[in-house]
Amino acid sequence: MMRPVIRSAALRQSLAALAADEAAHLPLTALDTVWIQLTGTLCNIACRHCFITCGPKEDRVRMMTRAEVQNSLDECRALGVKEIYFTGGEPMLHPEFFAVIEDSLAVAPTSFLSNGILIDPAAADRLRALFDAARYSLDCRISLDGMTAEENDPVRGRGTFQDIVRGIGLLARAGLAPVVTVVEHALGMAATAKRSAFLAFLQGLGLDRPRVKFLPLLRIGREVRRTHGYGDDDFVRAGSLDRVAAEALQCGSCRLVTADGVWTCPLLLDEPEARLGATLREALAPIRLRWAACHTCVAEGLQCRT
Amino acid sequence: MPDLICVFGGVYSNHLALAATVEAAWRRGARRFYCLGDLGGFGPNPDKVLPLLREHEVTVLQGNYDHSVGHGLADCGCGYTDPRDNHYAQLSYDYTLARTGDEFRAYQRALPEVIVEEWAGKRVRMAHGSPRRVNEFLWESAAPDAFLARLMDAERADVLLVTHTGIPWQRTLPDGRLVVNVGAIGRPANDGTTDVWYALITVGEETAQRVSAELCRLPYDHPRLAAEMRAEGLPPEFVATIETGFWTTCLEILPPKERMRGRY
Numbered sequence: 001m002m003r004p005v006i007r008s009a010a011l012r013q014s015l016a017a018l019a020a021d022e023a024a025h026l027p028l029t030a031l032d033t034v035w036i037q038l039t040g041t042l043c044n045i046a047c048r049h050c051f052i053t054c055g056p057k058e059d060r061v062r063m064m065t066r067a068e069v070q071n072s073l074d075e076c077r078a079l080g081v082k083e084i085y086f087t088g089g090e091p092m093l094h095p096e097f098f099a100v101i102e103d104s105l106a107v108a109p110t111s112f113l114s115n116g117i118l119i120d121p122a123a124a125d126r127l128r129a130l131f132d133a134a135r136y137s138l139d140c141r142i143s144l145d146g147m148t149a150e151e152n153d154p155v156r157g158r159g160t161f162q163d164i165v166r167g168i169g170l171l172a173r174a175g176l177a178p179v180v181t182v183v184e185h186a187l188g189m190a191a192t193a194k195r196s197a198f199l200a201f202l203q204g205l206g207l208d209r210p211r212v213k214f215l216p217l218l219r220i221g222r223e224v225r226r227t228h229g230y231g232d233d234d235f236v237r238a239g240s241l242d243r244v245a246a247e248a249l250q251c252g253s254c255r256l257v258t259a260d261g262v263w264t265c266p267l268l269l270d271e272p273e274a275r276l277g278a279t280l281r282e283a284l285a286p287i288r289l290r291w292a293a294c295h296t297c298v299a300e301g302l303q304c305r306t
Numbered sequence: 307m308p309d310l311i312c313v314f315g316g317v318y319s320n321h322l323a324l325a326a327t328v329e330a331a332w333r334r335g336a337r338r339f340y341c342l343g344d345l346g347g348f349g350p351n352p353d354k355v356l357p358l359l360r361e362h363e364v365t366v367l368q369g370n371y372d373h374s375v376g377h378g379l380a381d382c383g384c385g386y387t388d389p390r391d392n393h394y395a396q397l398s399y400d401y402t403l404a405r406t407g408d409e410f411r412a413y414q415r416a417l418p419e420v421i422v423e424e425w426a427g428k429r430v431r432m433a434h435g436s437p438r439r440v441n442e443f444l445w446e447s448a449a450p451d452a453f454l455a456r457l458m459d460a461e462r463a464d465v466l467l468v469t470h471t472g473i474p475w476q477r478t479l480p481d482g483r484l485v486v487n488v489g490a491i492g493r494p495a496n497d498g499t500t501d502v503w504y505a506l507i508t509v510g511e512e513t514a515q516r517v518s519a520e521l522c523r524l525p526y527d528h529p530r531l532a533a534e535m536r537a538e539g540l541p542p543e544f545v546a547t548i549e550t551g552f553w554t555t556c557l558e559i560l561p562p563k564e565r566m567r568g569r570y
């Protein structure tokens with residue numbers, strides 16, 4: 001169904017204020033998952049569905065230094081965090097990417113989300129060495145949006161299918177088992193038959209332990225231009241959320257660390273109001289589900305974690 | 307004399323391994339037995355487990371499987387996303403539910419969710435998955451020290467004993483507190499051997515204040531279990547796990563380190 005896109009900034013703001021008033025509250029049950037926006041909005045490609053509008057020239061949110069990351073990792077340890085995810089942008093663009101991952105693995109199991117294009121044989125070997133040396137698990141997550149170039153490239157960019165598939169193959173050859181994430185950018189992509197087909201496709205790329213994760217589309221960021229945004233009543237009203245649905249929401253157990261402070265979740269980087277404080281400790285308060293994207297989390301049970 | 311206590315979990319209808327565990331631990335000197343839950347699922351003839359638990363006076367905690375079977379829920383609640391995993395999990399659950407008698411189901415319904423003991427002055431908290439959630443997995447490679455310390459702080463626990471994952475491990479935290487995942491006696495630990503695992507807890511060894519754990523490998527009559535599973539028409543994939551020691555289904559829950567140690 002097509003939803004109207006609200007183009008008037010003033011109207012959008014007043015609706016947001018209304019939403020903020022009426023929106024459901026969500027306490028942080030436990031800080032289990034910490035996301036780290038390692039490279040800010042910097043990415044080596046510019047996907048047409050990117051919900052935080054990343055790209056080679058996007059410097060809205062700057063890269064974190066290794067020292068800044070270390071401060072957050074210290075906080076993670078002090079707070080007893082269960083798992084850490086590095087995201088961007090493309091985290092592998094960080095000049096000290098491998099050192100940062102090693103720092104993180106000393107604290108907790110660590111995942112990074114990448115488009116896989118920068119993985120060359122040397123990078124795959126270094127990841128394998130980090131995997132072997134660490135006490136906790138290192139998980140690589142690679143984004144690929146189809147089983148063919150025809151399906152993937154219109155979304156991720158011309159030639160990306162080939163580059164991503166090559167990266168996945170190199171990880172497989174290094175003896176790693178990445179999770180491949182697929183965004184449902186077209187109808188029916190996550191249907192059961194498709195899911196099985198995707199697993200078989202990954203096996204064909206050399207992954208003897210194929211793992212796949214489907215993610216629903218978020219109608220924010222660049223996706224608004226590719227298709228459309230949310231409608232004006234897409235927010236989660238207080239009282240509309242039962243206990244089971246509330247407990248399933250990731251923002252009840254996660255926060256996002258960026259160079260500019262801590263946000264509610266990895267989805268709302270472009271919402272200044274979703275900033276909760278300068279440090280994790282300042283960001284433990286309950287939040288209000290006042291954003292349109294919350295609608296997708298509630299309706300689709302979205303979990304960014306693996 | 308130190309006190310020896312046998313703690314195990316994940317029976318998964320493996321009555322042969324249950325009998326073997328009690329016998330082996332008894333021979334080692336254990337006189338008290340605890341089971342951390344998941345009595346049914348996976349294996350054959352679930353009702354054979356109840357008389358053994360009673361005969362050996364095992365103190366039992368409720369696992370997620372026991373909760374589901376006890377209350378006759380629609381599935382085991384593991385929530386797999388891989389359609390193949392869901393298929394096998396459901397097969398196993400439907401079989402177990404259909405073949406568990408009313409008496410055993412009532413028994414499972416009535417099991418406690420929490421057991422706390424005091425051993426050698428230490429507060430020992432037993433849980434199925436984790437102290438905060440019956441179906442939370444505590445894998446060795448996915449449970450950082452500081453996180454475990456947080457869980458134990460909330461319980462004021464000195465020792466934490468869990469199961470649910472099926473792979474045993476133990477760790478002494480930097481502050482000296484002990485965490486033991488006792489593994490499972492119902493199926494092998496995805497390590498390519500057909501043996502299963504239980505834990506022997508030693509209380510009061512050396513100094514009176516000490517609680518320590520030994521993870522014990524246990525061979526049992528696995529060819530006989532495999533034959534019983536075949537006779538019951540259970541999937542060949544499950545039988546293969548018993549016969550090879552590698553997990554064949556429901557692998558998506560494994561963290562990468564544990565996953566890479568297996569064959570699939």
Ligand code: SF4
Pocket residue numbers: 043044045046047049050051052053054055088089090114115143
């Ligand atoms: S979706 Fe990922 S790979 Fe694509 S532009 Fe955004 S951050 Fe980069």
Ligand code: SF4
Pocket residue numbers: 249250251264265266267268287289290291293294295297298
């Ligand atoms: S967008 Fe989703 S994860 Fe973020 S605050 Fe809203 S409901 Fe929570």
Ligand SMILES: [Fe+2]
Pocket residue numbers: 344369370371434441470471
């Ligand atoms: Fe369990």
